[in-house]
Amino acid sequence: MSGNFFIDITFWVVSFLIILGSFYVVTARNIFRGAIGLSFVFICVAIIFFLLNAEFLGVVQILVYVGAVSVLIAFAVMFIKDVVDGSKYSKYRLLSAFLCSFLFFVLIFISQVTEWNSMDSIENEDALAGLEGFYFEESESGSILIKKAEVLSDGVNKGVFINSTLSIGSSLISNFLIPLQVIGFILISALIGSLTIIRQRRKQ
Amino acid sequence: MFDSDIPVYLIILSPIISFLVNSIFIRIFFGTNSKISGLLTIFTISISFLFSLLALYHVNSNGNYEYDSRLWFSYGSFEIGFGILLDQLTAIMLVVVSGVSLLVQIYSIGYMKNDISYVRYYAYMSLFTASMLGLVTSRNLVQLFVFWELVGVTSYLLIGFWMNRPSAAKAAKKAFLMTRFGDFGFLFGIMYLASKNPEWLDIPTLYNAVHLPDFTHTVATIFSIALLAGAVGKSAQFPLHSWLPDAMEGPTSVSALIHSATMVTAGVFLIARIFPIISLSDESQIILSFIGAFTVIFAASMALVSNDIKRVLAYSTVSQLGYMMLALGIGAYGPAIFHLLTHAFFKAALFLGSGSLHHSTGTFNLKYMGGMKKIMPVTYWSMLIGSLSLAGIFPLSGFWSKDEILSSLFNDFSFLSPNSILFFLAIIGVFMTSFYMFRAIFLAFDGEFRGGGTQEKKDLKKKGLVIPETLEDVHKSEAPKVMLIPVLILVFFAIFLGFFVNPVFDIPLISKHWFSNLLFQNVPVFGDNVHHTDFKFLIAIISSIIAIIGIMLAWAIYIKGYVSLPKNSFIINKLKILLDKKYFFDEIYEDKLVNSFLYNRLFKITEVLDLKFLDNINIYLGKFTLKIGQLLSIGQTGYLQFYAGGMILGVIILLCGIVLWNF
Amino acid sequence: MDMIVENNIFRFIYCNLVNTNESCSDFGNFLGILPLGFEWLAFLISGFLLCFIYINGILGAVILSIWGERRLYGRFQNRSGPNRWGPMGVFTSTADAIKVMFKEDVVPVDADKFLFNLAPVLMVFPVFMVFSVIPVGIGTFVVDLNVGLLFILAVTSLSGLAVVIASWASGNRISIFSGLRAVAVLISYEIPMALSLVGVLMLSGTLSLNGIVEAQKIPFILLQPLGFVVFFLASLAEINRTPFDLTEAESELGAGYLNDYSSMKFGIFFLAEFAATIGASAVIATVFLAGWKGPEILPSHIWFGIKLILVLGLIVWVRMSWPRMRIDQILHLAWKGLFELTLINIIVTTIMISIKPDPSVNEMWIMAIINWVICIFSLIIVSKFLNRSVKDNFSNLKNTTPYPVGTEKIKSSFINKKEMVN
Amino acid sequence: MTLDSLLILSAAVFCIGLYGILSKTNIVSTIMSIELMFNGIIIAAVSFSRFTPSALLMNNSFDVSSFALNTALSGHVFGVFIISIAAAESALALALVFVMFNKKSSVDIVDFNELKG
Structure with a gap:
């Protein structure tokens, strides 16, 4: 009965909820309920992030997706004529169901067949030892230290833990500086663009 | 004190601080016509002036200061630095710029008193002064170019200061575009030099590089001619001169600052800055001197007939700048800068005096002035002294500087050599200068008062013409003290500066030719190209006599009426029209060059090409694509899902292909 | 696990359940009820117990704070306030709670029942989550x-969702207007709220609240006055307190999105609102007033309590002093006032930190003085600009509808034409 | 919780979102489905970041450069990027929904087929 057990249980339950919620989102006739289902899925995905040691991303997911995006979508829903029975199927429903399930199986096949450079799939003991034995820790001055771990038999601790907001921040302004600026540019242009669109509407 | 470059930065920064404080804080907290802004600007510029004087003192006693260049930006191995170069030339320019600027700011307190945008005026003025000070202290050519353009922008803002007047806006645009036109040459020169060796952009390195074999005659010629284009634009020399008279639309104090002492002398400063390179190339020297000499009489001839006193002064400025260019062209480095120095002071005095005249009569038109001698004696005397100085009458400062230029022209005088032609042109220039200046003085101050702005408004209304907004009502009075004192200070310098800065023999405290010697300390001297001129009695007498003849002629025509031009002579009338229309230069640029040549000829050809040839290609190409498009549009059902499904199908096919390929 | 073990309450319960040498030896003697091998059960039980203690503590605090606020309102309005039940009326809110519980639970016919019942739960759940950290x-x-x-x-932003759900699920047009207003205000104020904390993060270098408390050699309110002002105003807007309480503007929208709620559902909303007030005060006390830190004459919990009550008192004071603002004024304040102030704060803090990366306490005091000067100065400038912009827009305002911006179409989509005729 | 199971979860969420896009005609439903697809992708990115170490980290154990450390969390960084893109996208889409509703008082994609060939 290790911590791993709880994590696994949580993972399976939450995955199940995610898939269930996703199905509800795409099948619900009531769009508002669909939107609420969507925010439920977002929260569950955030829990998955917490399980994956990505606390920062999980919190951002809640902050942006649940706090802003799904609220905005719920907002947009109120502009639909008949919310309760508004979400209709197109004529490609069956075809698309077939396409999507086919794509799903192709993706699963590929993910199973590909040899990921994964912690689980590394068979060379030496390589694994070289990796497993170290973990990353923030020092007091803020830089990242590499420490040799003494006991790392626990399954939970397997993996690369460079798990800090600080290192996400430092990679954002070093290796991903240009993407970051592009994102900023996209955000500002989206802001201006949506304002322009709304303004046109108000002029009429 | 000047061991580090911080004090020099302080010189530039203090006007910038006043600009920021004026435009951000004072405008918000104290309103747009708060009087604090003027005092603040005067305070900051007097700090600059004080430090400039100190810098001149240090440079005089310790030689020039070369500070380390700091890295501005780099691209690979291509590095552009910035830094301060404090040599003799810079120190002199610093004193001239900050000194004249300080006096003009004091004058402006009275002159701009009733303007709504008082704070904006002072903000622009501080920014202008800062950029001009930055220009003269620049160590790197790129840095110099940045300040050069900043000077252009601020002059645009200042000329168009009364932006609600269409003529001012037009003049500002014209000034900006024409100087920009020359700046392309400057930019080309910088790029050319950088393509040869980026390190040469650093000016001290460039000075040292002229000895190297890499620095060929071709490089020097191309570079100096390219920079000459920039200088011609900024200093309003011959082909690009026509913006300066129009630029008189700005406030008179602005004209006094930027069209006498600072902005227009930037071109001269630039040529002086690259003097070691220009002196390597005979071709560019000849071009430079002929441009200068031609501009001298060309501009002076237009000043002969102009009725607007500010325009007379503007043409006079162009003409005097021609003298400086001429001097630089023949290698008279010291006299050119000396003339720049004296000219800055007496021309600023004249401009400020004309502002006082406008203050009193309400107009700039000489036809409506007259008889102001009794009403405003102080202005009269100061303008008279300024004009005498400009005409080159002994012992005023203009006499000394102009004679140095003439003497250096006379150095190796032989009949029909280029130098002799230049000399005669310069002598004719002296005559014309004294004539037009005294024509203006006599028309403005002697005789009966002819009604001023009030009368001019009436006349214009009678003719049904548009009344310019510069016209104001007459209130005959002497200018207030705050406007008189700066003029008097400038007049003081106009009298004494010439002799005491560059005396022809040793006097107590000041050695012989102190100014020229100071300048020559820095510039590497190449062969015979740089003269060290001595005072020549013959030249002094000749030029004085010619100047006095000019004054007498003006006196005879405009006061006594002994001589009068024949009224109906065909040639005289045509000549008058020609001069009045400024040799039709604006029309040539506008109608012939732009309209007839570019628009009607060159672009017509391209139009025909476009319509007959390119358009047909497009039409058939279009028809072809239309057919294909019609074929393809079958797939465009208009349903979003259909398109998305197609995309997904493509992705699935790709993925399957990858899977089948690999396994 | 290291972090959790430092948690004294958790360790106390855990060690009393299973006494292991690893984590309990340095702490004293414990009972150790469960046998070895049942650590996981102890883990679960102590976690649940901890949550139980916390939540009940919050509920008690809410009951007390309602009573305290009402007493304070009384003082502000020159009357005595509730004073019948218990000594000084302490049990008044308990009685209120019991009364609310026994009221009839009405669900409107047009309501979406599931969401209608979900909204109060969603409303109260993020508030408790805030206290957990x-x-x-x-x-x-x-x-x-x-x-x-x-x-x-992140968690407080969930309450926006709850408001939308509550307003929509009631099937009531007034609720929807209130919900739209709430969403506009909540989303607008989230930006200055988050940005105002950036200065604190730069100073403390950590996002953990414990770390922030420990980083405060002097309280951050001294070093971050602008951040404090902006955060205080933004959190007032986020918890819907006066002067930003437009969602429940009784003169325009009745009770807003709470219009159709009754009985304990209403009670839960009420509870959530007051708990959010306490939560906001707790966050301000922790982030800006150095949390549990204080001279050692009093225990740390008491210090925290004093600071919390101070901030609560300030909020009550603001509520009693200011009138309610118009919706456009609120949004102007967020986008044109607070947003700029946060940017100024960030720039100033960045400059400060880049000059002195690791300041001593004396240098911090100097920084504090500089910051206060800048704070007052920029507040004056921004308020001057805000005045101007409101004046400029006043002429345009006459032509606009009384509805919130961008909601004109909702009218036609939600009001059936037949209804209009009737 | 292994990489495989996470990848299957991500693929499932992605494909369900795709199904939503292809089968629903309401534009708001479509936007919601797009958000689902984004989420599926973030899950994959984060789980890769968690379970597959960077090749740079594998090579030398002690002397890890800052570049290697910064790339180790690129999955998280991509997650952040995707989330911010999604926020921008949903704001724009919402504005478009307003305009569409204003034009035809409908938000059904079927009604917007002017680009039909």
């Missing part, structure tokens, strides 16, 4: 997340 004393917290501050921002 706040340390109320040395070693007294539920969990010390390394992204604690961001977690608080």
Whole structure:
């Protein structure tokens, strides 16, 4: 009965909820309920992030997706004529169901067949030892230290833990500086663009 | 004190601080016509002036200061630095710029008193002064170019200061575009030099590089001619001169600052800055001197007939700048800068005096002035002294500087050599200068008062013409003290500066030719190209006599009426029209060059090409694509899902292909 | 696990259940009820117990704070306030709670029943989540997340969703207007709220609330006056307190999105609102007033309590002093006032930190003085600009509808034409 | 919780979102489905970041450069990027929904087929 057990249980339950919620989102006739289902899925995905040691991303997911995006979508829903029975199927429903399930199986096949450079799939003991034995820790001055771990038999601790907001921040302004600026540019242009669109509407 | 470059930065920064404080804080907290802004600007510029004087003192006693260049930006191995170069030339320019600027700011307190945008005026003025000070202290050519353009922008803002007047806006645009036109040459020169060796952009390195074999005659010629284009634009020399008279639309104090002492002398400063390179190339020297000499009489001839006193002064400025260019062209480095120095002071005095005249009569038109001698004696005397100085009458400062230029022209005088032609042109220039200046003085101050702005408004209304907004009502009075004192200070310098800065023999405290010697300390001297001129009695007498003849002629025509031009002579009338229309230069640029040549000829050809040839290609190409498009549009059902499904199908096919390929 | 073990309450319960040498030896003698091998059960039980203690503590605090606020309102309005039940009327709110519980639970016919019932739960759940990361004393917290501050921002943003659900599920047009207003205000104020904390993060270098408390050599309100002002105003807007309480503007919208709620559902909303007030005060006390830190004459919990009550008192004072603002004024304040102030704060803090990366206490005092000068100066400038912009827009305002911006179409989509005729 | 199970979860969420896009005609439903697809992708990115170490980290154990450390969390960084893109996208889409509703008082994609060939 290790911590791993709880994590696994949580993972399976939450995955199940995610898939269930996703199905509800795409099948619900009531769009508002669909939107609420969507925010439920977002929260569950955030829990998955917490399980994956990505606390920062999980919190951002809640902050942006649940706090802003799904609220905005719920907002947009109120502009639909008949919310309760508004979400209709197109004529490609069956075809698309077939396409999507086919794509799903192709993706699963590929993910199973590909040899990921994964912690689980590394068979060379030496390589694994070289990796497993170290973990990353923030020092007091803020830089990242590499420490040799003494006991790392626990399954939970397997993996690369460079798990800090600080290192996400430092990679954002070093290796991903240009993407970051592009994102900023996209955000500002989206802001201006949506304002322009709304303004046109108000002029009429 | 000047061991580090911080004090020099302080010189530039203090006007910038006043600009920021004026435009951000004072405008918000104290309103747009708060009087604090003027005092603040005067305070900051007097700090600059004080430090400039100190810098001149240090440079005089310790030689020039070369500070380390700091890295501005780099691209690979291509590095552009910035830094301060404090040599003799810079120190002199610093004193001239900050000194004249300080006096003009004091004058402006009275002159701009009733303007709504008082704070904006002072903000622009501080920014202008800062950029001009930055220009003269620049160590790197790129840095110099940045300040050069900043000077252009601020002059645009200042000329168009009364932006609600269409003529001012037009003049500002014209000034900006024409100087920009020359700046392309400057930019080309910088790029050319950088393509040869980026390190040469650093000016001290460039000075040292002229000895190297890499620095060929071709490089020097191309570079100096390219920079000459920039200088011609900024200093309003011959082909690009026509913006300066129009630029008189700005406030008179602005004209006094930027069209006498600072902005227009930037071109001269630039040529002086690259003097070691220009002196390597005979071709560019000849071009430079002929441009200068031609501009001298060309501009002076237009000043002969102009009725607007500010325009007379503007043409006079162009003409005097021609003298400086001429001097630089023949290698008279010291006299050119000396003339720049004296000219800055007496021309600023004249401009400020004309502002006082406008203050009193309400107009700039000489036809409506007259008889102001009794009403405003102080202005009269100061303008008279300024004009005498400009005409080159002994012992005023203009006499000394102009004679140095003439003497250096006379150095190796032989009949029909280029130098002799230049000399005669310069002598004719002296005559014309004294004539037009005294024509203006006599028309403005002697005789009966002819009604001023009030009368001019009436006349214009009678003719049904548009009344310019510069016209104001007459209130005959002497200018207030705050406007008189700066003029008097400038007049003081106009009298004494010439002799005491560059005396022809040793006097107590000041050695012989102190100014020229100071300048020559820095510039590497190449062969015979740089003269060290001595005072020549013959030249002094000749030029004085010619100047006095000019004054007498003006006196005879405009006061006594002994001589009068024949009224109906065909040639005289045509000549008058020609001069009045400024040799039709604006029309040539506008109608012939732009309209007839570019628009009607060159672009017509391209139009025909476009319509007959390119358009047909497009039409058939279009028809072809239309057919294909019609074929393809079958797939465009208009349903979003259909398109998305197609995309997904493509992705699935790709993925399957990858899977089948690999396994 | 290291983090959790430092948690004193958790360790106390855990060690009393299973006494292991690893984590309990340095702490004293414990009972150790469960046999070895049942650590996981102890883990679960102590976690649940911790949550139980916390939540009940919050509920008690809410009951007390309602009573305290009403007493204070009385004082502000020159009357005595509730004073019948219990000594000084302490049990008044308990009685209120009992009364609310026994009222009839009405669900409107047009309501979406599931969502109608879900909304109160969603409303109260983020408020309790906020308390989980706040340390109320040395070693007294539920969990010390390394992204604690961001977690608080994220969790409070959930209440926006709850408001939308509540307003829509009622099937009531007034509720929807109130919900739209709430969403506009909540989303607008989230930006200055998050940005105002950036200065604090730069100074402390951590997102964990415990870390922030420990980083405060002097309280951050001195070093971050602008951040404090903006955060205080933004959190007032986020918890719907006067002068930003437009969602429940009784003169325009009745009770807003609470219009159709009755009985304990209403009670839960009420509870959530007051708990959110306490939560906001707790966050301000922790982030800007150095949390449980204080001279050692009093225990850390008492210090925290004093600071909390001070901030609560300030909020009540603001509520009693200011009138309610118009919706456009509120949004102007967020986008044109507070947003700029946060940017100024960030720039100033960045400059400060880049000049002195690791300041001593004396240097911090100098920084504090500079910051206060800048704060007052920029507040004056921004308020001057705000005045101007409101004046400029006043002429345009006459032509606009009284509805919130962008909601004109909702009218036609939600009001059936037949209804209009009737 | 292994990489495989996470990848299957991500693929499932992605494909369900795709199904939503292809089968629903309401534009708001479509936007919601797009958000689902984004989420599926973030899950994959984060789980890769968690379970597959960077090749740079594998090579030398002690002397890890800052570049290697910064790339180790690129999955998280991509997650952040995707989330911010999604926020921008949903704001724009919402504005478009307003305009569409204003034009035809409908938000059904079927009604917007002017680009039909």
